[in-house]
Amino acid sequence: MRVLFVTSNEGKFKEAKSIGEKYGIEVEWLKEEYLEPQGNDLEEIAKKSAELLAEKIREPFFIEDSGLFIEALNGFPGPYSSFVFKTIGNEGILKLMEGVENRKAYFLAVIAFFDGKKVLTFKGKVEGRIAEEMRGDKGFGFDPIFEYSGRTFAEMGEEKNEVSHRRRALEEFFGYLKALR
Ligand code: ITT
Numbered sequence: 001m002r003v004l005f006v007t008s009n010e011g012k013f014k015e016a017k018s019i020g021e022k023y024g025i026e027v028e029w030l031k032e033e034y035l036e037p038q039g040n041d042l043e044e045i046a047k048k049s050a051e052l053l054a055e056k057i058r059e060p061f062f063i064e065d066s067g068l069f070i071e072a073l074n075g076f077p078g079p080y081s082s083f084v085f086k087t088i089g090n091e092g093i094l095k096l097m098e099g100v101e102n103r104k105a106y107f108l109a110v111i112a113f114f115d116g117k118k119v120l121t122f123k124g125k126v127e128g129r130i131a132e133e134m135r136g137d138k139g140f141g142f143d144p145i146f147e148y149s150g151r152t153f154a155e156m157g158e159e160k161n162e163v164s165h166r167r168r169a170l171e172e173f174f175g176y177l178k179a180l181r
Contacts, residue, residue, distance in 0.1 A: 001177060002026040004061040006053060008033040011140025012064060015166050018158070023174040030061065042067055042079050042110045043121055050112035050119045062113040062173065066165060068142050070130060071104040072097070081142070090134055090145045103129040107146065109165040111173045122176065124168025128153075 005016050005027050013029045020027040037048045046065040053063065067081040073096060077084035084092070097103065104127070111122040126148065134144035136154025143153035143160070153160045161167050 001181070002028055003177065004028050004030055004057075004059070006030045006032050006034060006057070006061050006063050009140070012066070012166070015161055015164070016064070016170060019161050019167055019170045020174065023170075023178070025174050025177065030057075034063070036065070036082075038079075040079060042108055043123065045079055046110040046112035047119050047121055050114050054114045054119070057114070060114055060116050062111050064109055064111045064166065064169065066107060066109040068093075068146065069106050069108060070097070072100045072102040085141055090142060093130065093142070093145060094133065097130050103131075105130050105146065107142075107165040109169040111169045113173060113176075120176070122169050122172040124165040124170070124172065126163055126165045126168065 001024070003025060005013055007013055007029070008031060013027070017027045034049060034053050036045055039045050042065050046063060049065065050063050053061070067078045069075045069078050106125055106127045109124045113120045113122070128146050128148040131145050131147045131152050135152045136144050136156070138157040139154045139160060146153045148156070148163060153164070
């Protein structure tokens with residue numbers, strides 16, 4: 001079974017492809033940046049983005065909107081993660097977190113799947129903490145500062161795909177696709 005993943009982010013695509021292989025699903029990449037309406041709710045943003053994109057693509061596809069939510073910063077950067085990563089990056093987040101004791105954070109991924117008629121959503125979450133410094137050279141985005149069970153995602157490599165928010169959301173999504181057959 002094949003399914004089209006629309007994303008401008010190669011890191012996201014590579015992980016989805018690798019996770020898809022475990023489920024016997026071939027994830028195809030359509031590299032494209034699409035319009036994301038602003039908002040505070042990741043699920044709503046993903047759903048609306050997919051509905052807008054569906055007018056153009058017309059065949060089944062999925063997108064995935066993800067974000068890093070830091071408890072001490074009241075959930076920042078959350079839905080603004082992409083912009084914050086491009087502007088202040090990991091260094092900026094570490095600076096904001098200097099001297100902050102509560103380092104709890106989570107990643108959330110929302111998949112919005114257009115099945116040819118309507119949009120369905122699937123979610124995945126992983127809890128961790130913001131490391132005191134960047135560690136590791138694998139992965140992408142905020143991986144060097146997101147610590148899970150003592151190691152950052154950037155230190156975990158392929159093992160990240162066993163526990164990540166993306167894995168959990170894709171697991172639900174692929175389970176749904178397989179049940180359709
Ligand atoms: P598309 O919207 O084109 O898919 P994007 O990079 O803009 O790509 P998002 O809007 O979902 O993706 O933004 C999420 C941000 O959070 C982005 O900067 C990612 O690098 C980062 N991010 C998402 N998942 C991550 C993960 O597993 N590890 C580290 N950073 C992640």
